[in-house]
Amino acid sequence: MANDFDGKVVVVTGAGSGIGREAALQFSARGAYVFAADLNETGLNDTQRVAADAGGRLDISVVDVSDEVQVEALFHLVEKDGGRLDAAFNNAGVTGRTSRIEDYPDDDFDRVIRINLKSVFLGIKQQVPLLLRSGGGTIVNTASVAALTGPGDMSAYAASKHGVHGLTRVAAMENAARGIRVNTLAPGWTETPMVAANSAQNPAFAELVKKAIPAKRGGQPSEIAAAAVWLSSSESSYVMGQMIVVDGGMTIGGFEI
Numbered sequence: 094m095a096n097d098f099d100g101k102v103v104v105v106t107g108a109g110s111g112i113g114r115e116a117a118l119q120f121s122a123r124g125a126y127v128f129a130a131d132l133n134e135t136g137l138n139d140t141q142r143v144a145a146d147a148g149g150r151l152d153i154s155v156v157d158v159s160d161e162v163q164v165e166a167l168f169h170l171v172e173k174d175g176g177r178l179d180a181a182f183n184n185a186g187v188t189g190r191t192s193r194i195e196d197y198p199d200d201d202f203d204r205v206i207r208i209n210l211k212s213v214f215l216g217i218k219q220q221v222p223l224l225l226r227s228g229g230g231t232i233v234n235t236a237s238v239a240a241l242t243g244p245g246d247m248s249a250y251a252a253s254k255h256g257v258h259g260l261t262r263v264a265a266m267e268n269a270a271r272g273i274r275v276n277t278l279a280p281g282w283t284e285t286p287m288v289a290a291n292s293a294q295n296p297a298f299a300e301l302v303k304k305a306i307p308a309k310r311g312g313q314p315s316e317i318a319a320a321a322v323w324l325s326s327s328e329s330s331y332v333m334g335q336m337i338v339v340d341g342g343m344t345i346g347g348f349e350i
């Protein structure tokens with residue numbers, strides 16, 4: 094396993110924090126040349142420092158994934174400096190505000206859809222031609238358990254994440270015979286800075302969620318990232334258009350007697 098990404102070029106968005114950072118570090122530890130993109134430059138610098146300390150090769154780019162021009166520029170850079178693309182992990186995302194649909198402002202809805210869903214569309218547009226030129230590869234898009242459920246007060250988030258899996262399926266269908274595998278990663282309650290911030294805002298809800306998770310704990314970013322890396326590796330060579338749910342059993346359904 095150790096160096097199975099040797100010679101491969103991997104792009105990870107949202108790599109300045111949480112799941113994306115862990116994935117970028119795991120790809121790098123397995124030999125990939127990683128392009129880490131995020132809006133948060135400080136976070137990217139930290140990711141780069143950890144990768145470099147471990148002997149990895151990781152370049153950083155400050156990019157707004159919802160901006161077409163910036164996304165195009167990122168992949169031009171990847172082509173110029175990396176020379177190829179083997180795997181993309183479209184992972185950047187935001188939760189957005191929480192309120193009932195009748196109170197949810199249009200602008201906030203549009204913003205969440207742009208950052209969580211349109212970004213994946215913009216990314217895939219750039220990635221497919223590059224992956225084809227490299228002889229194939231993989232795309233993994235981060236959704237959420239909210240792509241399977243209807244969390245109250247989170248209309249924009251749940252709609253965006255359901256949409257991510259729809260896009261994944263279409264991209265997987267369009268590219269399965271061309272050597273490009275596209276899959277969705279659906280994390281459950283993962284203890285990243287985003288979740289910590291939400292928990293601080295609403296501790297009672299955070300406690301309730303943990304009780305409701307069959308594993309009785311949140312996931313670690315590294316546990317979620319490992320699934321993204323697996324979906325990007327040759328070990329998952331026959332997995333296409335699927336949503337891999339990594340949630341401590343949160344969406345099993347049913348109940349324990």
Ligand code: NAI
Nearest residue numbers: 107109110111112131132157158185186237282283285287
């Ligand atoms: P995080 O907040 O630690 O990391 C998200 C990163 O995305 C941040 O570094 C942020 O700067 C970046 N980002 C936000 N908007 C961006 C933009 N427009 N352009 C570029 N970068 C941008 O959160 P986490 O948990 O690591 O989130 C990663 C993905 O996992 C997200 O798509 C999130 O929706 C999803 N997810 C997270 C869960 C959790 O419990 N933490 C559960 C289910 C899904």
